């Protein structure tokens with residue numbers, strides 16, 4: 063390939079919690095939280111990614127920390143476009159100045175509206191993409207998890223991210239049945255915050271509640287005695303205070319969110335044509351996304367559906383890997399703009 067034809071096509075997993083960028087031939091080159099810190103006085107971007115994330119809850123009055131994606135879609139267009147531009151630049155930091163603009167594959171939630179999809183594609187082009195293609199998040203997750211999406215067999219993927227849980231049954235390169243709910247990891251964090259507030263009159267931040275979930279959280283309510291010390295602000299005295307919270311308390315706080323996820327899986331199975339349901343029964347359901355790492359979530363889904371359930375090898379990376387791998391089919395996406403985005407029947 064001549065120097066002038068060099069182009070490094072990119073796959074972007076633009077998530078509510080994290081943004082990952084995949085470069086063909088290199089793998090994941092950027093993995094950063096989807097957070098931006100803005101100076102309210104000047105409108106300038108002060109920090110992006112982990113630097114901005116470290117400012118959450120610790121900013122002076124003139125700096126605002128924004129998570130521009132909410133529930134899997136763009137809540138703040140300008141900030142999302144700036145964030146994407148920053149990450150595309152970061153991913154291409156060693157790029158030759160002669161290189162062509164890259165083609166970009168960006169994942170979007172399967173429940174996205176045409177208007178929301180347009181906004182993501184425009185933001186990618188604004189950020190320097192030559193051409194940008196949407197790919198549905200569960201479709202990308204299934205490719206990334208190694209499921210045989212192009213074959214005439216039913217595969218079920220459940221991608222549990224920060225903002226959305228996407229359940230999809232895929233066969234022959236298309237989504238046959240799916241369900242996208244705006245309940246996922248962020249709701250787990252929020253229910254822990256509410257639980258601690260209600261029970262202990264203690265206000266904790268989202269980073270503390272996320273650590274409770276990751277370190278001692280579980281999808282099964284048990285009498286687990288494991289404790290974790292956390293710090294917050296006592297709502298009665300207004301002063302900082304440390305308390306101990308048990309694993310079983312966290313599990314009970316997470317129950318409603320876990321139930322909604324299980325319900326979405328069951329509901330999708332009920333709407334799955336029988337041949338494909340039989341394939342899923344043989345091959346099992348695959349979980350991806352950071353939420354798949356919640357302890358015992360696979361077990362709960364398996365108990366409630368009576369199906370085998372597996373967690374993808376690198377659940378946090380499945381979507382980005384799938385978005386990257388789908389770059390190999392870019393011509394297919396160009397000629398079938400809805401492949402892996404909309405239902406076959408839409």
Ligand SMILES: Nc1ncnc2c1ncn2[C@@H]1O[C@H](COP(=O)(O)OP(=O)(O)OP(=O)(O)O)[C@@H](O)[C@H]1O
Nearest residue numbers: 077078079080223224225226247351352353355356
């Ligand atoms: N070990 C763990 N246990 C439970 N949850 C976890 C764990 N590790 C990460 N998470 C959660 O996973 C979520 C992030 O997952 P992921 O990066 O797949 O989401 P995203 O792609 O950014 O979001 P979305 O798909 O909604 O746009 C966060 O809510 C995070 O707290």
